[in-house]
Amino acid sequence: MDTLKLQKGNLENFLQKLGEEFAVFAPVMSDGIVSFLELRPGQKSVLDFPRTHKPPKDIFYPQTEVMLRYGRDGLQSTEYKGKPIVLFGVRPCDAKSFILLERVFIEPKYKDPYWVARRNKTLIFSLACNDPLPSCFCNWLDGGPFNKTGSDIFITDIDDDYLFEPISEDGERFLSGVDILKEATEKDIKKAKNAKERAESSMEKPPKLDSLKSSLDTLWDETLWDEISLRCLGCAVCTYSCPTCYCFDIQDESRRGKGVRIRLWDSCMFPLFTKEGSGHNPRPLQKHRLRQRFMHKFNYFVEKQGEFGCVGCGRCVSLCPVNIDIRSFITSVIQTAQGRGDT
Ligand code: SF4
Ligand code: SF4
Numbered sequence: 056m057d058t059l060k061l062q063k064g065n066l067e068n069f070l071q072k073l074g075e076e077f078a079v080f081a082p083v084m085s086d087g088i089v090s091f092l093e094l095r096p097g098q099k100s101v102l103d104f105p106r107t108h109k110p111p112k113d114i115f116y117p118q119t120e121v122m123l124r125y126g127r128d129g130l131q132s133t134e135y136k137g138k139p140i141v142l143f144g145v146r147p148c149d150a151k152s153f154i155l156l157e158r159v160f161i162e163p164k165y166k167d168p169y170w171v172a173r174r175n176k177t178l179i180f181s182l183a184c185n186d187p188l189p190s191c192f193c194n195w196l197d198g199g200p201f202n203k204t205g206s207d208i209f210i211t212d213i214d215d216d217y218l219f220e221p222i223s224e225d226g227e228r229f230l231s232g233v234d235i236l237k238e239a240t241e242k243d244i245k246k247a248k249n250a251k252e253r254a255e256s257s258m259e260k261p262p263k264l265d266s267l268k269s270s271l272d273t274l275w276d277e278t279l280w281d282e283i284s285l286r287c288l289g290c291a292v293c294t295y296s297c298p299t300c301y302c303f304d305i306q307d308e309s310r311r312g313k314g315v316r317i318r319l320w321d322s323c324m325f326p327l328f329t330k331e332g333s334g335h336n337p338r339p340l341q342k343h344r345l346r347q348r349f350m351h352k353f354n355y356f357v358e359k360q361g362e363f364g365c366v367g368c369g370r371c372v373s374l375c376p377v378n379i380d381i382r383s384f385i386t387s388v389i390q391t392a393q394g395r396g397d398t
Contacts, residue, residue, distance in 0.1 A: 056227045056230065056231060057238055057239065058239040058244060058247075059233075059236035059238060060213075060216045060217065060219065060236065060237055060238070060239045061217045061235065061237075062216055063215055063216060063217065065235055066102070066217070067100075069233075070094060070100060071096070074094060074096070076138065077138055077139050077141040078093055078137055078138045078140050079093065079140075080093050080114050080141065080143065081100035082100055082102065083100055084101050088107075088108055089101055089104040090108070090109055091109075091111040091113075091142070100144065102217075103212075105184075105186065105188050106146060106368065106369070108296060108370070109295075110149050110152065110296065110368070110370065111142060111145055111298075112149075112152065112153075112156060114142060114173065115153070115156075115173045115174050115177075118319065118320050120133075120169060120318045121133045121315045121317055122169065122305070122316045122317065122318050123315070124313070124315050124316075125314055125315075126312060126313035126314075127312050127313070134172040135169070135172040135173045139175070139177060139178075140176075140177045140178075141178045141179075144182045145206075146182060146368070147182075147183065147184065147193065147198060147200060147201065147202040147203070147205075148191070148198055148366040148367060149298050149366070150179055150181040150203075150205035151198055151202060151205045152205070152298035152299050152366045153174075153179070153205050155299050155356075155360070155362070155366070156170075156298075156301055157170075158360045159301055169318075178207045178208065178225060178226065179205060179206055179207050179208075180206070180210055181205065181206035181210065182211075182212070183201045183209065183210065183211045183212070183247075183250065183251070183254070184200035184201075185200070185211075185250050185254055186254065186257070187254055188369060188373070190370075190373040191368065191369040192258075192259075192369060192372075192382055193366060193368065194255070194258050194367070195262065195367050196363050196365055196366060197362070200254040200258070201250075201254060203222050206223075207221075207222055207223040207225050207229070209222050211250060211251075213250065216243065218239050218247050219236060262385070262389070264363070264385065266389060266392065266393075267388060268354050268357045270388050270389050270393075271353055272354065273392055273395070274388060274391060274392060275346075277391060279387060279391055280343075280345065280346045281342055283384060284340070284341045284344075284346075286379065287324075288376060288377060289325065289326070289341050290376060291324040291325060292374050292376065293381075294323065294324055294348065296370040296371060297365075297368075297370060297371055299365060302320070303319060304318070304320075304321040323338075323348055323351070324345070324348065326338075326344070328344070349381075349384060349388075353388075365381070
């Protein structure tokens with residue numbers, strides 16, 4: 056199927072029509088911040104945003120989620136039973152993050168029914184980044200501002216129109232039934248190609264990361280962890296804003312014979328995350344917790360899943376209150392290992 060186009064003036068109309076069949080989540084401005092929210096009738100989406108503060112992972116994996124209700128009369132499941140979901144206007148790094156998260160939530164041994172119930176029949180419309188931010192480094196990690204991994208339909212903003220390129224079979228099937236879209240012309244495709252070249256060339260050339268995992272293998276006890284962690288506040292902004300972090304806690308809240316089991320995001324940056332019932336904490340210092348975060352993304356995830364557990368969205372870079380920049384950490388790990396002759 057060829058690439059199609061939608062006049063920008065028809066966007067709201069298009070989204071309203073989508074809403075008849077799907078629960079549509081799109082970037083919406085609320086209190087001066089753009090977040091992915093379910094579109095209510097008449098609500099406008101914002102597609103000229105650089106990056107949402109909060110990644111859209113909470114649509115499939117809410118920050119707080121009731122897993123089941125219980126009482127004297129038994130258990131009641133709370134799995135999602137709503138309309139199929141459309142995620143509209145997701146940036147390429149976030150679309151790719153779903154592929155990484157699914158290695159955890161849909162891997163054969165442990166299928167997470169809550170994730171699966173929402174993710175089933177979902178369509179992901181990702182939106183190319185024409186103007187990557189200075190903190191973005193998706194191009195270091197096999198991604199890029201026009202990367203299509205994880206996308207069903209890929210949107211490019213070309214001035215007066217949006218181009219819609221089908222990527223998956225589901226995306227193609229969906230687009231073939233939408234009559235509001237027109238065929239893109241050669242001129243439109245050329246504009247998209249130019250936008251891609253401009254965006255890609257605006258990003259810094261990435262360093263080689265081939266030796267990053269093996270460098271980390273040798274740096275468990277390095278003073279590097281002391282240096283980086285000295286200014287870390289342990290606030291966990293980096294993990295809560297990360298599209299690929301997935302740690303959670305489960306708690307029961309019950310009263311007078313009935314209750315709920317709740318799953319909520321947790322963070323390896325908190326001391327309580329690993330504190331045992333005996334009082335012992337295997338990661339007593341912030342440097343141990345920071346090391347865990349970096350090791351998980353760039354060492355353990357590679358070992359288990361074959362790729363880095365980071366998509367280079369740059370949220371942790373721009374939101375860390377003390378400017379701990381994961382890119383500097385990556386380069387100093389490689390340099391430290393090279394300086395010691397380990398690589
Ligand atoms: S956001 Fe920065 S200060 Fe807060 S826990 Fe993460 S690295 Fe530490
Ligand atoms: S570690 Fe930082 S840059 Fe990488 S995916 Fe998470 S928030 Fe984005």
